[in-house]
Amino acid sequence: MRVVLQEAPFDLGAESAAFARGGRDMGAIVTFTGVVRDFPDRSLEAMEIEHYPGMTEAAMTGIAQEATARFSLGDALVIHRYGRLRPGEMIMMVATAAAHRQDAFDGAAFLMDFLKSRAPFWKREITADGAEWVAARETDEDALARW
C-alpha cells in the first residue's frame, strides 16, 4: 500500500506501470484518475486545492487500509495533489490490485467515494469572474451509503 500527498504533478504512466509490476499474483488491476476538466463553456483558469495537513495523510491512509481489508486487495495506491492546478492537469489517482475483477473495481470505487467526502480536501475554481468554492454534491454523500 502506498499513499502519497504532494503538490507536484505525478506521472500516470510510470505509476500505473510500477503498480502493475508489483502484483504479479493479482489478476485484476483498476486505476482511476481525476483530471481538472477544461469546460468549453467557461474559462477555468485554475483549480486550487486546500487540505488539512496531518489529518489529510491520516484520512488517506485510513481509507486505503479500509479498502484493502474490505476487498481483499493485494495492493492499493492513492496519490492526491494539492495547490494550484491548471485545466487538463491530473488531480489524483488510485490503483487497486485484486485476484478478481469485481474486487478491484469495487476497491477503486470505494476509495474514490471516501476520498471525495471523507478526506479533508477543498476545491476552489478560479475563473476570469472570480473564485468559487466547489460545493459538495448530495450524490457524493449518498454514494457512501452503498458500502
Add this chain to the structure above:
Amino acid sequence: MRVVLQEAPFDLGAESAAFARGGRDMGAIVTFTGVVRDFPDRSLEAMEIEHYPGMTEAAMTGIAQEATARFSLGDALVIHRYGRLRPGEMIMMVATAAAHRQDAFDGAAFLMDFLKSRAPFWKREITADGAEWVAARETDEDALARW
C-alpha cells in the same frame, strides 16, 4: 475510440498516459488491466488464448461502441492479446474517459463484462500436468444481466 487485437505485449504505462492525454475535457479516467495470475499453489507454465479472427475485432468494436453510447464516454480504449502468455504478463486492458466518475467506472465494468462473455476468446492453461480449457463461470454470464 481505439480497439486493438494483437499477439505482442502492450505497454500499460505508455497506453494509460497516451489515453489520458487525449481527453482533457473529461474529468474521470478508469483503466482495467487483466494479468495472467501466477498462482502459488500450482505451476502455471503459460496461458494460451485462442480467438476467432474477423469476428473478434468486430465483437470488440461493437462492445466498445455500445459502452461509449451508453455511458457517454468521451473516449474508450480496448486492447486484447492472443497467443501464448506467461504468468505475470498482461492479457488485456480497457480504458474509459467520462465527465463523471460513475460513467467512467460503469463503462469500464461494462466493457469487461462483455469482453469476458461476448468476445470470441478462449483461454487454456498449460501446467506441468497438461493443458486445460478455462471454463466460463456462471457468474460471468450473470454479470451481463445487470446492464
Add this chain to the structure above:
Amino acid sequence: MNVLYFAWVRERIGVPREDVETSAETVRDLVAELAGREERYALAFSDLDALRVAVDQELADFDAPLVGVREVAFFPPMTGG
C-alpha cells in the same frame, strides 16, 4: 458452407474448419447432420447447452436459419477478458 470449430470443440472434431455441403435449414439441423457423421462429431455436439454458435460471425441461437449463410462457427462459452 464454411464450418469453424474453436477451443475444445476444435480439439474433439480434430480440424479448425471444413467446407460442408448441406441443405440444413437451421443451425440445429446442421448440428444433427454433423453429429450423425462420426463419433468425434457426436461427442463434440453431445451437449448443446455447453456450446455457443455464431452465424456469419454474429452470435446466434440454434434455431437460426441458414439461408444465404456462408460461415457457421461452434465453440464453448467464451472466456475473454
Add this chain to the structure above:
Amino acid sequence: MNVLYFAWVRERIGVPREDVETSAETVRDLVAELAGREERYALAFSDLDALRVAVDQELADFDAPLVGVREVAFFPPMTGG
C-alpha cells in the same frame, strides 16, 4: 486549544488558525462561544448543517466532548477526489 478553519470558513473568519482559551465542554458549546464573539464568527457558524468538524484530526459531530482535546477544526463538506 488550537482552532483551525478551512475553505470558506477560513475566509469568513479571516484567519486559518488561532489559539482559543475556552472551558467549552462540547464542540457545540465552543461554536456558541465563538459565534458570540464577532459578526464574522456569527456568519461563519450561522448554518451548522453546512459545516463539518474534526476533533484532534478525526471527523466528529457537534456533540463531541472537548475534554483533553488539543485541536478542533471547522470546514465545509469535503470535496476531494
